[in-house]
Amino acid sequence: MSEIKPAEVKDASGEERDWAAAKVFFDNLKSKRPRPPKSCYAVTIAVSSRTLFDMTMERKIYEDQGLEKYVEYQQQHEDEPLKPGAAFPFVKALMTVNVKLRQLYPDSEELFDIVLMTNNHAQVGVRLINSINHYDLTIERFCMTGGKSPTGYLKAYMTNLYLSKDSEKVQEAIEEGIAAATMFTPDMEIQLSDTQLRVAFDGDAVLFSDESEIIVKQHGLDTFFEHEKANENKPLAQGPLKCFLEALGKLQRKFYAKNERLHCPIRTYLVTARSAASSGARVLKTLRSWGLEIDEAIFLAGAPKGPLLQKIRPHIFFDDQMFHIEGAKELGTIAAHVPYGIGQKYHKGQLIEKTGKTK
């Protein structure tokens, strides 16, 4: 064998050139249909199949009749597109932003990238693919994990935001440091903008850490006000969704750079129960210290969030406290719960026993 080695060596470098050429070709594949961007540049949003589509009926079949019947049902109804789910308007709005970004920056990879991350069975994939094509969504990246939790793959895709209906998975993701939220379907539908993506955030325990909220719950409002005034110039620690706001800000700046600030198709809102005079300054100074901007800041000082959100009409609203989520839902806002911080142990101001979350 060693006699033929010298020839092999020469061949090997030729082969390696071929392989490198193949890689270059592969990486530069162009098509009229927009190609998904590279994960390292893009803002990756992972959605689960139940948030993208309304699968309540199918879910019932799975729970009542088992996996085999569920897969059979899905296969039989393969050509029937699924109805839109809670995250559908959000995903549609992301696509609109992508179109505008591609118009302004045709070669850039800094876009939204949507990945379908589901623990559904691979055969159900056909119905999902058909539904996605029916609504003309460009979701090219799928992870069908056939029963296993998909949270492991979130980091591999450099996910910036993970939306799911399953709060356990969302909690795992948050513990891993990935921005995540549990989506809820609103009780009524309201008309949303299809030219502008609107994202609303709560403040404490969503954008910021829950340090202040701990003080409110344990020591009361007065201590909280004093503490905030005393520490006004000390930035709050960051919360789970700060990085997502940062990613949105990065894309917003691309529009500002092309003089599109007034028509920017991304708009962010801070909707917090904080009181402006007593504790608002620290919030704004923290955002400033992070170099982040928010388009609208609404300090409610305890007023209900529901009616204001109804006016804002965000495509998604993140909050850590369930009663705010419920209030938003009742008036038609698409709300997503961020299971983080001390707010999880309380309900309407009362300490609750931690109950096991069911799927």
Added chain:
Amino acid sequence: MICNALIIISVSLHVTSQCHQQCYLSLEVPSARTGISVLILARCLTDLYLCVCVCVCVCVCVCVCVCVCGWQALMTVNARLRDLYPESDEMFDIVLVTNNHAQVGVRLINSINYYDLTIERFCMTGGKSPIGYLTAYMTDLYLSKDSKKVQEAIEAGIAAATMFTLERENDLSDSQLRVAFDGDAVLFSDESEIIMKTQGLDSFFEHEKQFANKPLAQGPLKCFLEALGKLQRKFYSKDERMDCPIRTYLVTARSAASAGARVLKTMRSWGLEVDEALFLAGAPKGPLLQKIRPHIFFDDQMFHIEGAQKLGTIAAHVPYGIGQKYHRGIALQPSPPGH
């Protein structure tokens, strides 16, 4: 013939002395009719001087370091199969195939016993190519370091892949065997890849949409997936689906919405299942494979293999299809499969 519990061994070699040359060790063992034989060609550095026209080596101290993880996973699968089906012969059977000289066998046997591997079947062909024996022994998968032998095996219709040594390895499960496959030119034929390389991505998407209901032709590793599926179903029928010690993955660069339906429908038409399907739409495979941690990952394109290896995944190259014949960014003529 009762097949013993056998395992896949990837042999990685460390040199413990200065001078080294290579000689090919392949141990081939007859496979039982119902077993799944995995033939391994271990290239190792030995200190035997072999005067064989094909293989010439120089004495070198060698330490054969065996990757025990894949072995343990297979042992687990076989142990559980025996628990559920004590009388059955349907399990993994490993055969060591070498075109080495018979005298090297002593050292191999000693090494195998040292690591406590149960490989009872050997075939030492003393210089001749072992390919002829593969079909005779109903081999389901052949692993070798020599890509020429692998190509011959593929041309003979046997699932085969070239293994590569890793610099670093991820921690692997020893209770669940995980096998990851690429799609085109591994499980499926390279027909779609030919279209992509010769006519571009748009024609590829149109073609796939148009023929979404026409199954793709099969690729070299489809039969191995079938064999794995057969063993998996033995666990499912005993209600062990959630705890199955074999898990299969499809990791493809295809785009789901544009070209994914055909892949899923093809698998359905073959009656085959994969546990997890990941459509990457061009994203790098390395990070995802690092999360999956398969005991082996099959792909036909070298840059995917390299990407996987960089992050510690054990990758095996399947030299099949148009992906092999590519020159300076220009597509070559579509070549006949396997060449």
